[in-house]
Amino acid sequence: MIYxxxxxxxxxxxxxxxxxxxxxxxxxxxxxxxxxxxxxDFFMVGAFLCFVGVVVLQxxxxxxxxxxxAGVTMLGVATERVAYRPLRNAPKASAIITxxxxxxxxxxxxxGLSPYPKYIPPVLPSFxxxxxxxxxxxxxxxxxxxxxxxxxALYLVVNKTRVGLAMRAISADRGIVPLMGVPVDxxxxxxxxxxxxxxGAAGVMYAMAYxxxxxYIGIIIGWKAFISAVIxxxxxxxxxxxxxxxxxxxxxxxxAFLPSTYRDLVAFSLLLILLIFRPxxxxxxxxxxxx
Amino acid sequence: MTPILEVSGMTVNYGxxxxxxxxxxxxxxxxxxxxxxxxGAGKSSILKAVSGLxxxxxxxxxxxADIGMVPAHERVxxxxxxxxxxxxxxxxxxxxxNLLLGGWVHASKGxxxxxxxxxxxxxPRLKERFNQxxxxxxxxxxxxxxxxxxxxxxxxxxxLDEPSMGLSPKLVDYVFSMLSDFHKSGMTLLIVExxxxxxxxxASRAYVLEAGEIKLSGSAAELHDNPLVRRAYLGE
Numbered sequence: 001m002i003y004x005x006x007x008x009x010x011x012x013x014x015x016x017x018x019x020x021x022x023x024x025x026x027x028x029x030x031x032x033x034x035x036x037x038x039x040x041d042f043f044m045v046g047a048f049l050c051f052v053g054v055v056v057l058q059x060x061x062x063x064x065x066x067x068x069x070a071g072v073t074m075l076g077v078a079t080e081r082v083a084y085r086p087l088r089n090a091p092k093a094s095a096i097i098t099x100x101x102x103x104x105x106x107x108x109x110x111x112g113l114s115p116y117p118k119y120i121p122p123v124l125p126s127f128x129x130x131x132x133x134x135x136x137x138x139x140x141x142x143x144x145x146x147x148x149x150x151x152x153a154l155y156l157v158v159n160k161t162r163v164g165l166a167m168r169a170i171s172a173d174r175g176i177v178p179l180m181g182v183p184v185d186x187x188x189x190x191x192x193x194x195x196x197x198x199x200g201a202a203g204v205m206y207a208m209a210y211x212x213x214x215x216y217i218g219i220i221i222g223w224k225a226f227i228s229a230v231i232x233x234x235x236x237x238x239x240x241x242x243x244x245x246x247x248x249x250x251x252x253x254x255x256a257f258l259p260s261t262y263r264d265l266v267a268f269s270l271l272l273i274l275l276i277f278r279p280x281x282x283x284x285x286x287x288x289x290x291x
Numbered sequence: 292m293t294p295i296l297e298v299s300g301m302t303v304n305y306g307x308x309x310x311x312x313x314x315x316x317x318x319x320x321x322x323x324x325x326x327x328x329x330x331g332a333g334k335s336s337i338l339k340a341v342s343g344l345x346x347x348x349x350x351x352x353x354x355x356a357d358i359g360m361v362p363a364h365e366r367v368x369x370x371x372x373x374x375x376x377x378x379x380x381x382x383x384x385x386x387x388x389n390l391l392l393g394g395w396v397h398a399s400k401g402x403x404x405x406x407x408x409x410x411x412x413x414x415p416r417l418k419e420r421f422n423q424x425x426x427x428x429x430x431x432x433x434x435x436x437x438x439x440x441x442x443x444x445x446x447x448x449x450x451l452d453e454p455s456m457g458l459s460p461k462l463v464d465y466v467f468s469m470l471s472d473f474h475k476s477g478m479t480l481l482i483v484e485x486x487x488x489x490x491x492x493x494a495s496r497a498y499v500l501e502a503g504e505i506k507l508s509g510s511a512a513e514l515h516d517n518p519l520v521r522r523a524y525l526g527e
Contacts (some may be wrong), residue, residue: 162391
């Protein structure tokens with residue numbers, strides 16, 4: 001039983017990282033109906049900024065987190081402005097293919113700067129304490145609690161502020177939002193800023209748990225987070241969080257109770273089965289075709 | 292009276308198809324002007340080009356300034372509000388949120404509470420439904436919400452695209468009485484409407500469009516008696 005709770009804690013940690021990244025996919029999809037496939041690489045840049053903060057600048061944890069979030073926020077806003085906005089009215093495939101290109105560019109740009117994997121020493125004092133037989137590390141506690149705070153902040157922005165209201169309106173019917181007097185471009189840029197910032201935070205959380213990073217870590221983690229968003233219903237914010245914790249739990253429990261090589265097989269099978277029965281995800285709604 | 296809106300040489304292209312071909316017209320301050328024409332004549336395109344939803348060539352002068360290059364969201368701040376065809380309220384947002392979006396341009400400068408009060412006094416039904424999702428409203432209530440949302444921006448010029456579409460005859464009467472109230476309160480209206488008979492009773496002047504061009508124009512009374520208009524739009 002204690003083993004189970006230990007694994008549940010691990011699942012919460014992994015789920016939190018997936019959730020922070022999945023939010024970026026789902027928010028961008030919400031306002032643009034576009035999958036930003038470079039988002040996994042935004043997350044990777046966040047992990048490398050964690051390296052820069054910890055090793056190069058020798059900052060402590062909170063400044064490192066802020067550095068990664070701010071850096072990836074700027075990266076997201078710049079990418080939207082330079083690469084996606086000019087394609088706003090182009091066929092959807094153009095923007096999606098561009099995002100794949102941006103992702104490959106980021107991977108190889110990072111590879112150019114850092115040809116070898118980087119090790120990030122612990123940025124928090126690393127110790128574990130015992131909670132009823134379950135060993136809780138400072139990293140786990142930080143990851144879960146900070147993710148919770150960031151998700152709560154996002155919830156408040158989306159549901160309680162004017163900008164959040166505009167985001168929800170754009171997600172519902174982008175075509176007429178300008179008639180409300182809402183500067184759509186600015187709101188879309190802000191959406192990218194929020195989603196990318198969360199991805200940057202996820203990079204730091206990930207690097208704390210798996211401290212050896214290379215420029216390709218964003219690919220598989222990005223896919224997993226994207227799957228989380230799809231499981232929950234892409235475009236739906238609560239769905240992304242739900243999907244992330246489900247996927248995190250399935251992965252950890254598979255590895256805990258079955259041969260660990262089954263992990264991704266089980267995870268992707270889950271996705272395929274779910275999509276047969278709920279093609280719009282758990283909380284997603286069937287979109288009516290707009291004219 | 293001076294024109295509040297002066298459109299000259301407006302052309303709208305969708306790819307290779309010209310939906311509006313060098314159209315010129317004006318709307319004077321305090322007038323109700325109606326655009327008549329068959330489906331596809333370019334009426335909706337003209338409204339969208341005036342509000343900035345779609346690009347057009349030619350000039351669009353609003354209150355003496357060329358707003359042709361001004362983005363749509365800034366035109367709202369200048370006093371142009373557009374109630375789109377099919378109402379297009381945000382179904383998943385509450386009535387309150389729909390109205391607050393409509394008041395976006397004034398929200399930072401305050402006064403939104405006052406605007407909300409004004410709109411809710413005008414449409415008490417919306418007050419009853421204040422926290423309900425827009426999608427749960429009846430067709431007539433959705434039309435009120437679409438009007439209310441537009442009024443939140445304190446428009447000087449209200450563009451209305453088929454305001455009576457899909458409503459029961461009783462609600463059509465109600466919609467036209469509301470439009471008449473808007474007019475009396477000092478707003479200028481530019482209306483696209485299938486229900487030509489009703490529209491001409493309200494309008495001061497009208498333009499008849501055919502295949503993207505203006506074919507006829509004149510006072511509402513003149514057009515009402517014009518045999519061509521009577522045959523094509525008044526069902527005689």
